[in-house]
Amino acid sequence: MPKSQKLALVVDDSKMQCKLLSVLLQEENYRVVVANNGASGVEMYIEHQPDLVLMDINMPIMDGFEATRRIKKLSGAGTLAPLIFITSMDSEQAFIDSVEAGGDSILVRPFTPKVFKAKIKAMQRISDLVDQVKNLQQEQQNDAELAEKMMSGVIEARNFALDKIGVIKKAATIFSGDIQLSALCPNGDINVLLGDFTGHGLRASIGAIPVTETFRAMTKKGFSILEIVAQLNRQMYTLLPGDLFFCASFACISEHDKSAYIFNAGLPDGYLFDDSAKIKRQFTSTHPPLGILPQLLPDAQLEVVQVMKTDRIVFITDGIVEARNKAGDLFGFPRFEIAAIDGISQKDLANTVLNSLDDFCQNCEQEDDISLVDVPCSGWKEIKLSNKVLTPEGVSEDDEYLSNIPNSSPSWSYHLHLTGRLLKTINPIPLIMNQINDLEGAGEHWQSLYTILTELFINGLDHGVLALDSSLKDSAEGFSQYFNERAHRLDKLAENSTNGTQDYVRIALRYFPLSQGGKMVINIKDSGQGFDILDVIKDNSIAMNNGIKLSGRGVELVSQLCDTLEYQEQGTSVTANYIWHN
Amino acid sequence: MTVSSNFSGDGKQLVITIDQRFDFSLHQQFRDIYNSITTPDLTYTLDLSQTEYMDSSALGMILLLKDHVQLYAGQLIISRPSETVRKILEIAQFQRLMTIE
Numbered sequence: 082m083p084k085s086q087k088l089a090l091v092v093d094d095s096k097m098q099c100k101l102l103s104v105l106l107q108e109e110n111y112r113v114v115v116a117n118n119g120a121s122g123v124e125m126y127i128e129h130q131p132d133l134v135l136m137d138i139n140m141p142i143m144d145g146f147e148a149t150r151r152i153k154k155l156s157g158a159g160t161l162a163p164l165i166f167i168t169s170m171d172s173e174q175a176f177i178d179s180v181e182a183g184g185d186s187i188l189v190r191p192f193t194p195k196v197f198k199a200k201i202k203a204m205q206r207i208s209d210l211v212d213q214v215k216n217l218q219q220e221q222q223n224d225a226e227l228a229e230k231m232m233s234g235v236i237e238a239r240n241f242a243l244d245k246i247g248v249i250k251k252a253a254t255i256f257s258g259d260i261q262l263s264a265l266c267p268n269g270d271i272n273v274l275l276g277d278f279t280g281h282g283l284r285a286s287i288g289a290i291p292v293t294e295t296f297r298a299m300t301k302k303g304f305s306i307l308e309i310v311a312q313l314n315r316q317m318y319t320l321l322p323g324d325l326f327f328c329a330s331f332a333c334i335s336e337h338d339k340s341a342y343i344f345n346a347g348l349p350d351g352y353l354f355d356d357s358a359k360i361k362r363q364f365t366s367t368h369p370p371l372g373i374l375p376q377l378l379p380d381a382q383l384e385v386v387q388v389m390k391t392d393r394i395v396f397i398t399d400g401i402v403e404a405r406n407k408a409g410d411l412f413g414f415p416r417f418e419i420a421a422i423d424g425i426s427q428k429d430l431a432n433t434v435l436n437s438l439d440d441f442c443q444n445c446e447q448e449d450d451i452s453l454v455d456v457p458c459s460g461w462k463e464i465k466l467s468n469k470v471l472t473p474e475g476v477s478e479d480d481e482y483l484s485n486i487p488n489s490s491p492s493w494s495y496h497l498h499l500t501g502r503l504l505k506t507i508n509p510i511p512l513i514m515n516q517i518n519d520l521e522g523a524g525e526h527w528q529s530l531y532t533i534l535t536e537l538f539i540n541g542l543d544h545g546v547l548a549l550d551s552s553l554k555d556s557a558e559g560f561s562q563y564f565n566e567r568a569h570r571l572d573k574l575a576e577n578s579t580n581g582t583q584d585y586v587r588i589a590l591r592y593f594p595l596s597q598g599g600k601m602v603i604n605i606k607d608s609g610q611g612f613d614i615l616d617v618i619k620d621n622s623i624a625m626n627n628g629i630k631l632s633g634r635g636v637e638l639v640s641q642l643c644d645t646l647e648y649q650e651q652g653t654s655v656t657a658n659y660i661w662h663n
Numbered sequence: 664m665t666v667s668s669n670f671s672g673d674g675k676q677l678v679i680t681i682d683q684r685f686d687f688s689l690h691q692q693f694r695d696i697y698n699s700i701t702t703p704d705l706t707y708t709l710d711l712s713q714t715e716y717m718d719s720s721a722l723g724m725i726l727l728l729k730d731h732v733q734l735y736a737g738q739l740i741i742s743r744p745s746e747t748v749r750k751i752l753e754i755a756q757f758q759r760l761m762t763i764e
Contacts, residue, residue, distance in 0.1 A: 279719045323730050324723030347755045369756040
């Protein structure tokens, strides 16, 4: 037969019996090796690794039970070389003992060759099944490992600033149901997400790819963190079955605003630490996990906190505080906080917490995925200011390249007039940036334009339409008061539907291509009462002279990015010229 | 048995009680208790006073129960959760989704 022959081991002290069994086995196409006592049977087993063992019970030196126990110990779990006892001891006890010793079957003499051969076939069938299961398991394991590698390639490897964010990620199985994401906003802010799908393993990790795609795409287009949360919630609601959901904490950290926006839906408290490792603030879950409700609750809102450059935000999943040691105690919040505080003083929060957790759990089986992110509140990419009127070599400032060309008309213009309720519900900046990308293609220089538009639009809305006083933002208490009041006034604006169109912000863009770049003229007009432009500028310069930086309506940053910036009509209209070169 | 259930005398209330750990291992048992019950306007009371620990898959199981209850126009009440369990329900903000007594 061309097929590789199987090998049988016959262990029997009677040469006669060995001969007889060998012949029968050979007729079934087995090769046969023979041993005449238990001890040499074990040796032969080790040497030949047979596919089938026939074992006598009463033998000198070592009996069949003992030999079987040793052989089964050697063969280990998962591999099955069927072992059949051949005996003339036709007693109940012999049967029980042979199964206890590890035998897979028993055949009682006398038997006909037909019965013997049927037995062999039946045993071979079982051992083939075991092989199949083993192969399938191995295949599945290989596939899972490959899939996991690809998934983490898609998910974590493309995270922003991996070197600055401390991360713990310890999956309970190959696949993790926890997910950590970071992405850079167009204005230089950073968005961070730590999420935990119900359960763990493959079942829990399939939602990670859509979450990642949405989080990245929306961050890149400049959607606010609450808009991203709302969209992820809708997406998870349609995607996940009824008993699966997604607990997640979000942070948007703005270095230049010295603020952070936080949203916690179903994760344990997040933390804000200062550089002396003091807990400045805890972020409690304020919303059910995502994917349970079709829409976010109407009162869903971000927590806004003032942050210092040296502060850090830390999110954890319940796998950390619910990790158990041998005695069944939970790791818990107090142990976590001690480890975190210790970690900050050692400048390595993630590893300190991980070591403390390992010490506590020893080698207990991990029940749930464990993860943490530790995000510093500064040190992100600085917004590039280099776009501002940098004249390339060989081009003088008088050249047509930078001139205003007053009489030429724009190659296109864009107007958006938002009123009433829409001012609360629509964020126009991503819409506009999308249009610009469609018309003029993508480019680095749009980053600054994004910042200019955002700052000027927010100014028009907050200080114009909503008449909020920016000086509130100077103190920590005023800071949250400012954002509460803002949310309150936006609600009122949205409710007032009859009179709604009286409140507006109008955005107008005109685009002029230049020989080596382009110019965007931005005009934003609001329906507010305006302000005394001189006062703001005076305030700002006084403050600057005293070394204090006022919130100053973001004007300072915008004027650094623009070529010109000018307020008109008592401060209700602002025009900015933004010029760049290729 | 860690899951048990019984009807009130007037048959208008079904009380489901869970002892010790409420986790994925109870999945089938838990579902079997309510799945065949189609009585309208029934009050389902999930008594968690004897529950010592609950994991996130238990939260998922409660959500499935809630779907079932809504399908038959009933009412779901979570009753007397222990301190640990209350904390888990609070983190998930379940008091926004259902009645917790």
